[in-house]
Amino acid sequence: xxxxxxxxxxxxxxxxxxxxxxxxxxxxxxxxxxxxxxxxxxxxxxxxxxxxxxxxxxxxxxxxxxxxxxxxxxxxxxxxxxxxxxxxxxxxxxxxxxxxxxxxxxxxxxxxxxxxxxxxxxxxxxxxxxxxxxxxxxxxxxxxxxxxxxxxxxxxxxxxxxxxxxxxxxxxxxxxxxxxxxxxxxxxxxxxxxxxxxxxxxxxxxxxxxxxxxxxxxxxxxxxxxxxxxxxxxxxxxxxxxxxxxxxxxxxxxxxxxxxxxxxxxxxx
Ligand code: SF4
Numbered sequence: 001x002x003x004x005x006x007x008x009x010x011x012x013x014x015x016x017x018x019x020x021x022x023x024x025x026x027x028x029x030x031x032x033x034x035x036x037x038x039x040x041x042x043x044x045x046x047x048x049x050x051x052x053x054x055x056x057x058x059x060x061x062x063x064x065x066x067x068x069x070x071x072x073x074x075x076x077x078x079x080x081x082x083x084x085x086x087x088x089x090x091x092x093x094x095x096x097x098x099x100x101x102x103x104x105x106x107x108x109x110x111x112x113x114x115x116x117x118x119x120x121x122x123x124x125x126x127x128x129x130x131x132x133x134x135x136x137x138x139x140x141x142x143x144x145x146x147x148x149x150x151x152x153x154x155x156x157x158x159x160x161x162x163x164x165x166x167x168x169x170x171x172x173x174x175x176x177x178x179x180x181x182x183x184x185x186x187x188x189x190x191x192x193x194x195x196x197x198x199x200x201x202x203x204x205x206x207x208x209x210x211x212x213x214x215x216x217x218x219x220x221x222x223x224x225x226x227x228x229x230x231x232x233x234x235x236x237x238x239x240x241x242x243x244x245x246x247x248x249x250x251x252x253x254x255x256x257x258x259x260x261x262x263x264x265x266x267x268x269x
Pocket of ligand 1: 221222223225226227228229231232233234235236244247248251
């Protein structure tokens with residue numbers, strides 16, 4: 001089903017099928033990405049995801065100036081050294097790195113921020129140890145003067161609280177079911193962040209209304225949660241039984257930081 005309001009996250013193999021839609025293209029080898037896009041990227045291309053930071057990146061040094069790149073670390077502890085090779089790309093491309101929240105990921109985040117590479121955290125359903133690391137990374141982002149770049153979702157969450165806008169973690173992480181569609185190597189489409197809780201019969205692109213209705217019926221923890229408006233059940237995906245006790249501590253800390261920032265700004269007026 002085609003929907004012109006959606007952005008499609010497509011592998012190189014499916015590029016031709018989606019070339020006329022809003023797309024994010026992903027690939028492993030830089031030269032294959034350039035070749036598949038026939039040299040010049042289409043206007044509908046929002047950005048390119050590179051799935052391996054350890055491949056030869058030189059072809060990108062002279063290609064498509066200004067096109068944003070997102071470089072994924074799959075194994076943060078093993079691959080964080082490869083972040084150094086991204087620095088030359090930043091002269092030509094807006095660039096960020098996607099780092100999964102896995103044990104030890106905070107070390108990779110610190111390497112990235114030391115190189116002034118913005119970070120987007122790929123958050124699943126973090127363990128207690130991973131939430132501890134998330135809180136350390138939040139403190140690094142908030143208080144370490146050497147961190148001068150954004151770490152998402154923290155950055156946009158804070159901005160959203162300050163501006164009192166309606167964006168949610170789903171929007172910030174580009175996972176919103178009414179915004180983005182994942183296309184797999186075989187062309188099958190699904191929401192980026194899937195859960196049995198969110199699915200409706202035969203309808204893969206669910207809406208917030210559906211999510212909220214479902215939460216009010218089934219998601220007891222969400223129904224009572226102070227963060228429902230901003231989180232909208234994000235951390236209940238994919239396992240609705242996941243306990244958010246510790247995640248709520250992290251979200252509380254971000255809300256406190258937003259209040260502290262507001263007080264600081266008021267104090268300067
Ligand atoms: S933090 Fe957990 S309980 Fe609260 S809204 Fe999000 S998913 Fe639901």
